[in-house]
Amino acid sequence: MQNKTVCYRNVDWLVRWNGEAGAHEYVRGGDFAYDGDSIVHVGPGYAGEVAEERAGAGLMIMPGLINLHTHSATMPVLKGIREDMANPSLYMSALYDGWNLFPTPVERKRWNTAYAYGEMLRSGCTTVLDMCYPFPDWLEVADESGIRCYFGGLFQSANWSTTNGHSLDYIWADDGGTAAMAQSMQLIADARAHGSALLDGAVTPMAVDTCTAELIAEAERESQALGAPFQLHVGESMIEFLEMTRRTGLSQMQWLDANDLLLEGMLIGHGIFLDHHSWLHWGTRDDLDILVDIKAVVTHCPVVFSRYGITLESFGLYNDAGVTMTIGTDVFPHNMIEEMRSAAVCGRIADQHMHAVPTTSVFEAATSEAAKALGRDDLGRLAEGAKADFVVVDCKVPEMQPLYDPLRSLIHTAADRAVRDVYVGGIERVRDGVVLSLDMPRIASEVNATQEALTPDASSRHWAKKPLDDIAPRTLPVAET
Ligand SMILES: [Zn+2]
Known part of the structure; x- marks a missing residue:
């Protein structure tokens, strides 16, 4: 069978599951490898055969x-x-x-x-x-x-x-x-x-x-x-x-x-x-x-x-x-x-x-x-045998730096601005911050159209039939032009 293993080499920060401790831990400069929908390695020096190598410099890889x-x-x-x-x-x-x-x-x-x-x-x-x-x-x-x-x-x-x-x-x-x-x-x-x-x-x-x-x-x-x-x-x-x-x-x-x-x-x-x-x-x-x-x-x-x-x-x-x-x-x-x-x-x-x-x-x-x-020990962690559901965080974006602690930088400051790629079951669903699987501009315009279509008669669904301007006034008044 053809080898499909993908390996990120020397990842700056890996968020690895330590099974013995039952907790996440940082690994500096380790390799992260997955094959199909499963993780095969998280840590230093992956020695197995690899179909594709990717550079891990400047990245954090964490569980989805x-x-x-x-x-x-x-x-x-x-x-x-x-x-x-x-x-x-x-x-x-x-x-x-x-x-x-x-x-x-x-x-x-x-x-x-x-x-x-x-x-x-x-x-x-x-x-x-x-x-x-x-x-x-x-x-x-x-x-x-x-x-x-x-x-x-x-x-x-x-x-x-x-x-x-x-x-x-x-x-x-x-x-x-x-x-x-x-x-x-x-x-x-x-x-x-x-x-x-x-x-x-x-x-x-x-x-x-x-x-x-x-x-x-x-x-x-x-x-x-x-x-x-x-x-x-x-x-x-x-x-x-x-x-x-x-x-x-x-x-x-x-x-x-x-x-x-x-x-x-x-x-x-x-x-x-x-x-x-x-x-x-x-x-x-x-x-x-x-x-x-x-x-x-x-x-x-x-x-x-x-x-x-x-x-x-x-x-x-x-x-x-x-x-x-x-x-x-x-x-x-x-x-x-x-x-x-x-x-x-x-x-x-x-x-x-x-x-x-x-x-x-x-x-x-x-x-x-x-x-x-959920009763799932194969999700929410980067560990051998777990599902390859993972997030590649770009530590080089300005919002992630300084970089003493990348999870703190991500959670308290950078948020999704630093989310570069996202994989579910080993399949790439977000690349460079763009959702690959969904046409988001089209989808957003459809949701907007739904809201617009429902706006004129929103008042009719309110218990007191209040105008929407009273139920949810806009942040600023709209000027007469
Ligand atoms: Zn609810």
Whole structure:
């Protein structure tokens, strides 16, 4: 068989997985080799036969980042609308006013998703757990992009609605959400039957306040039968906490416990408004212990929440308690490097302590800890036998220098400006900062066209029919000309 091994020689900085220590480490001046979709060598002096040699001078090679929480099909069109938008009568959240203002028609969702995947790849993300209502072409878009994708088809028993802007109604489906769940299970089957090793599925009922106990229980049974990750939004908003305590007298985690719905290793989306959060002034302190007991994974999406003035209390507290901390992009931008930076900064502010969240912790959250959450010891690390999902960082760009510590330079300063090439399963998907697999200028113009088409009647979808100029005023007034 023809040798296909590609070897980067004398790479200035390799981020290698030290299996014994169970941690990443820097290797200076080592070789990095991969063959097909797998890594064959990370370290000094690769002696095997090589089909192609590449110079490693001036480079850092690190594992591809893993984004465990995103909603690609719906969020990109909200750029420019949601960043300053808040409802003062719903604890400053724009979730309930905003979620349906710009509903992308199903036939145009593919552009949003392609846009999101392109943005992820461009910023060094190689694996995503994407949660959307299933739509035609989703598998094809992911396959075309070349990103490693876990498809989480969303389903729920109830939809949110507000008719007065200060209270939330739940519109319950007659079937409790079972038909929508069946579609999501079919999506997992389709992903697994697709033939691409990069596509898989996850079981993702929407949220603790929008699903019946029966639906969550059924979803958990499916997840275990399929050996697929299980995700639930919990602790996303003040309103959700207040609704669950009003409905049941229990916090969300306590309610899951009381209904025998705690699943070991479950992914908790956000996990912010749990019983200890300072805004709640709630009398119990059980929820964090529950997370630890069930080895829960919390996926922190700091950028969007920090725009609301909200943060987790706190990344450091959860991490030190033993919760598996991971990171997602949730809305936009789909940039895991910016999320890592915000996770570190917000975590330090929350704890008023600079050592609460070292840069090492957020890098682990976006790589090895996320891989652990997916049950994958072949992702999120550069090690022999792991998948060749890697990022080539150009240490010569001015933003990376001075270069005492390249991960700090990347995460705190340079971000995607230093991401040169990105590989998923040994296939190059970004070269010199350009996404090869997707026509990003075309895709961006299509997403823009969707937003433009939805803008004139956005007001009709607002509970008070407010003009968009009032819901989301532009940063500057547009002058009469
Ligand atoms: Zn979400």
